[in-house]
Amino acid sequence: MKLSELTRRSWLKNVGLGLGAAGVGLSLNSSDEARADFVTKKVATRGKEYSGEEAVPCKFSNGKVIRPASEIPTISETDVLVVGGGPAGCCAAIAAARAGVKTTLVERYNHFGGLATGGLVVHILGHWTRTPEGEKLQVVQGLGEEMMKRLEGLPNGICDRQFGRNPTVDSEVYKYLLVEMITEANIEVFLHSWAIDSIVDDNPDPKTGNPVVKGILIQTKLGPHAILAKQVIDCTGDGDVFATCGCAHTRRVYHIGLPCRLGNVDKIKPAPGTKVPGHLLGGVTPVKGVRWVNMGGPDSDGLDVRDLTRLELNHRKQIWKNYLQVKNTPGCEDVYLLETAPQIGVRITRVIEGTEELTLENAKAGKTYDSCVGYGGAWGGDHIGWQIPYGALLSKNVENILTAGRSICGAPGMSELLRVIPNCWVSGQSAGVAAAVAVQANCTARDVNLNEVRRILKEQKVYLG
Numbered sequence: 483m484k485l486s487e488l489t490r491r492s493w494l495k496n497v498g499l500g501l502g503a504a505g506v507g508l509s510l511n512s513s514d515e516a517r518a519d520f521v522t523k524k525v526a527t528r529g530k531e532y533s534g535e536e537a538v539p540c541k542f543s544n545g546k547v548i549r550p551a552s553e554i555p556t557i558s559e560t561d562v563l564v565v566g567g568g569p570a571g572c573c574a575a576i577a578a579a580r581a582g583v584k585t586t587l588v589e590r591y592n593h594f595g596g597l598a599t600g601g602l603v604v605h606i607l608g609h610w611t612r613t614p615e616g617e618k619l620q621v622v623q624g625l626g627e628e629m630m631k632r633l634e635g636l637p638n639g640i641c642d643r644q645f646g647r648n649p650t651v652d653s654e655v656y657k658y659l660l661v662e663m664i665t666e667a668n669i670e671v672f673l674h675s676w677a678i679d680s681i682v683d684d685n686p687d688p689k690t691g692n693p694v695v696k697g698i699l700i701q702t703k704l705g706p707h708a709i710l711a712k713q714v715i716d717c718t719g720d721g722d723v724f725a726t727c728g729c730a731h732t733r734r735v736y737h738i739g740l741p742c743r744l745g746n747v748d749k750i751k752p753a754p755g756t757k758v759p760g761h762l763l764g765g766v767t768p769v770k771g772v773r774w775v776n777m778g779g780p781d782s783d784g785l786d787v788r789d790l791t792r793l794e795l796n797h798r799k800q801i802w803k804n805y806l807q808v809k810n811t812p813g814c815e816d817v818y819l820l821e822t823a824p825q826i827g828v829r830i831t832r833v834i835e836g837t838e839e840l841t842l843e844n845a846k847a848g849k850t851y852d853s854c855v856g857y858g859g860a861w862g863g864d865h866i867g868w869q870i871p872y873g874a875l876l877s878k879n880v881e882n883i884l885t886a887g888r889s890i891c892g893a894p895g896m897s898e899l900l901r902v903i904p905n906c907w908v909s910g911q912s913a914g915v916a917a918a919v920a921v922q923a924n925c926t927a928r929d930v931n932l933n934e935v936r937r938i939l940k941e942q943k944v945y946l947g
């Protein structure tokens with residue numbers, strides 16, 4: 483067959499992306515093994531040829547850009563689809579897979595961990611609370627505790643892990659651990675895949691009349707592909723999926739920073755009479771001499787590409803200035819800029835409108851919920867924790883979509899606490915189990931049996947208060 487005779491579908495099949503193409507196998511097979519040496523093959527093969535006729539570009543018509551309608555190839559069908567491989571998404575995917583359903587995880591970057599790795603946010607706040615008697619209590623258990631324990635077993639994985647303290651992890655070790663745990667759980671993974679749209683059933687839900695989510699579109703180097711799913715969990719942090727399928731939400735601005743890491747901080751020999759700028763040296767990490775430096779940053783819109791671009795440029799100038807200030811201080815000459823965060827530090831953007839909203843007032847008053855599926859803790863364990871009601875994860879107007887992590891339903895003031903890493907682990911694990919139970923019961927996420935969800939969460943060692 484000549485290339486010009488290929489349909490778009492058969493062309494995609496030829497390049498390995500037709501219906502039923504297998505997901506990414508995570509086991510290291512021999513053909514994947516790369517040697518740590520120089521490239522020895524000098525000439526690449528000529529490869530397949532494409533005539534250009536298979537491309538489907540947008541049309542520029544009457545001054546407007548129009549995208550032509552075209553069929554999208556389906557790359558995978560799954561039970562639970564988790565979008566975003568940050569703290570919430572990894573826990574959601576692992577929890578769903580461990581609960582026994584086929585689980586798929588989509589991530590736009592090349593690693594797992596989200597802001598906790600790629601954003602160099604390595605300080606684990608908020609898994610402690612105080613009991614009414616004033617005692618500290620670790621409320622984040624389940625997968626959060628399992629990960630911290632496993633990091634202890636890896637070289638330079640975690641430091642300051644003592645009762646009542648907030649530990650710090652190493653971003654690279656945490657990335658590795660997540661690969662290990664996701665591989666063990668047999669999760670189908672698509673990296674380098676941006677969720678760009680959602681797929682909604684032609685027919686609304688017969689009971690509620692709400693739209694029903696059927697999956698998402700991902701953008702890859704070979705164009706868009708569909709992933710179909712029985713339940714979708716939006717863990718993009720920014721609600722990229724729930725916004726496209728019509729879920730009610732709010733859009734907030736909040737400060738956006740860019741953390742970095744400094745090396746050789748242990749080599750500082752303060753010269754007599756000079757003051758080392760300690761506030762620019764950040765906090766300790768598990769690696770000797772390496773510090774991570776957090777950054778607040780101005781209130782900005784983390785969804786606006788112009789804001790994000792401006793901040794990237796300004797923050798890099800600021801980091802360089804701070805670094806030179808340290809390096810030019812007598813006694814600090816050996817300090818070097820190890821890395822700036824590969825991904826910008828967006829804290830809060832879209833927050834879903836759930837069927838229940840968490841507020842600071844209710845949390846402080848110790849409000850309890852019949853629908854509790856998790857328990858969160860404050861930054862330094864300085865006040866009591868709060869129950870997380872299932873409705874904070876559940877869209878109020880679209881079926882079969884949950885969210886977890888920093889985008890769950892919280893009022894201003896409360897979202898700032900819900901977003902810390904351990905609380906994202908918790909809501910992720912709860913959403914994963916709830917989605918799995920809905921698949922197993924063949925019901926919507928709204929109608930899921932919460933007693934069964936809680937039974938499995940307890941089995942997975944989650945603390946529910």
Ligand SMILES: Cc1cc2nc3c(=O)[nH]c(=O)nc-3n(C[C@H](O)[C@H](O)[C@H](O)COP(=O)(O)OP(=O)(O)OC[C@H]3O[C@@H](n4cnc5c(N)ncnc54)[C@H](O)[C@@H]3O)c2cc1C
Binds near residue numbers: 677
């Ligand atoms: C500068 C800064 C400092 C902070 N300091 C602390 C601290 O000291 N301690 C603490 O506990 N917390 C801190 N936080 C908060 C914490 O890091 C985040 O709130 C937490 O990581 C959120 O987890 P998440 O899984 O909800 O989202 P994220 O960590 O944002 O993960 C979302 C994931 O989804 C992926 N994704 C996004 N969009 C798409 C898409 N369209 N398609 C595919 N994949 C997508 C992302 O690449 C990412 O992997 C800080 C945050 C920032 C920004």
